[in-house]
Amino acid sequence: MDHEPVLAREARDLLLPALEHGGVVVDGTLGRGGHARLILDGAPEAELVGIDRDPEALEACRTNLAAYSERVRFVRDDFARLSSVLERLGIAAVRGVLLDLGVSSPQLDEAHRGFSFRGDGPLDMRMDPTQRLSAAGVVNDYPVLELERVLRSYGEERYARRVARAIVRARPLSTTTELAEVVAGAVPAASRRTGGHPARRTFQGIRIEVNDELGELQRALPQVVDALEPGGRVVVISYHSLEDRIVKRFFNESAKGCVCPPDFPVCRCDAQASLRVITRSTVRPRSEEIERNPRASAAKLRAAERVSAEAAPLPGERKAS
Numbered sequence: 600m601d602h603e604p605v606l607a608r609e610a611r612d613l614l615l616p617a618l619e620h621g622g623v624v625v626d627g628t629l630g631r632g633g634h635a636r637l638i639l640d641g642a643p644e645a646e647l648v649g650i651d652r653d654p655e656a657l658e659a660c661r662t663n664l665a666a667y668s669e670r671v672r673f674v675r676d677d678f679a680r681l682s683s684v685l686e687r688l689g690i691a692a693v694r695g696v697l698l699d700l701g702v703s704s705p706q707l708d709e710a711h712r713g714f715s716f717r718g719d720g721p722l723d724m725r726m727d728p729t730q731r732l733s734a735a736g737v738v739n740d741y742p743v744l745e746l747e748r749v750l751r752s753y754g755e756e757r758y759a760r761r762v763a764r765a766i767v768r769a770r771p772l773s774t775t776t777e778l779a780e781v782v783a784g785a786v787p788a789a790s791r792r793t794g795g796h797p798a799r800r801t802f803q804g805i806r807i808e809v810n811d812e813l814g815e816l817q818r819a820l821p822q823v824v825d826a827l828e829p830g831g832r833v834v835v836i837s838y839h840s841l842e843d844r845i846v847k848r849f850f851n852e853s854a855k856g857c858v859c860p861p862d863f864p865v866c867r868c869d870a871q872a873s874l875r876v877i878t879r880s881t882v883r884p885r886s887e888e889i890e891r892n893p894r895a896s897a898a899k900l901r902a903a904e905r906v907s908a909e910a911a912p913l914p915g916e917r918k919a920s
């Protein structure tokens with residue numbers, strides 16, 4: 600199954616104003632190139648740097664975006680290494696960045712990747728197959744309290760303690776089916792009747808841990824700001840409340856100028872805003888999109904624009920509020 604891009608038109612429409620005169624746009628989560636194609640169509644002068652840490656995604660995307668090959672550079676790397684990727688390519692500044700977080704449909708659907716409780720595959724879940732930690736490492740080697748933390752924080756699993764203990768008792772586990780059965784057996788029968796497959800939350804938690812998804816996002820955002828030219832835009836689509844919280848906090852902090860107490864006659868902190876938030880609240884998919892593509896249901900989009908140092912108040916000057 601191919602990947603249907605989520606909030607695709609919304610993301611494109613927020614990025615295009617920054618690409619009117621061309622320039623470089625980075626898709627840090629290229630996947631199957633659904634968003635990238637829309638952006639390339641809408642901004643015929645722009646060039647796109649497409650990053651993905653999954654070699655299978657990049658390979659498929661080279662075919663999907665073959666018609667645009669002169670305007671696309673494919674990079675196998677982590678978006679959390681954006682600065683070094685751009686330096687390697689000799690790109691000093693960009694006009695746009697898109698991050699469409701999480702996993703793609705093909706990653707979930709292909710059993711051999713080990714992401715899904717539905718297919719029978721190895722306990723893998725690595726987006727980058729060369730990294731050391733895989734789901735097997737989390738499932739079979741983490742101390743029970745660490746495992747419980749992963750399931751509770753990243754999986755939002757109410758029964759994290761019961762599930763973590765059941766996993767530890769059943770060790771060693773080697774397949775996704777075995778893991779899904781252990782989780783189903785640990786969750787109380789009453790809760791199994793609601794909320795979808797009982798292993799869904801456990802699988803999500805382990806996936807986020809294996810791929811350090813929150814750490815990657817936290818490391819990437821400051822590099823995105825550094826890379827953007829004034830007027831350049833960043834769009835982030837997240838699927839988990841913890842991801843959205845990281846984006847919201849970062850945008851709000853970056854949009855703050857002076858943080859001196861209100862009774863200071865002049866600014867002493869010299870803090871300058873680097874972003875202007877352009878989505879007042881999160882953008883959510885319409886009900887038609889969720890009906891067509893249930894994977895869109897948790898999606899939240901936020902966007903911001905890089906502001907120039909000149910637009911921010913000068914040191915010693917307080918911005919009028």
Ligand SMILES: C[S@@+](CC[C@H](N)C(=O)[O-])C[C@H]1O[C@@H](n2cnc3c(N)ncnc32)[C@H](O)[C@@H]1O
Nearest residue numbers: 604628630631632633634651652653677678699
């Ligand atoms: C939700 S999919 C993106 C789908 C894409 N927008 C499309 O339209 O096909 C997320 C993709 O980002 C990649 N990815 C996730 N985290 C990454 C990271 N830290 N660095 C690079 N790629 C990452 C995944 O491998 C996956 O292919």
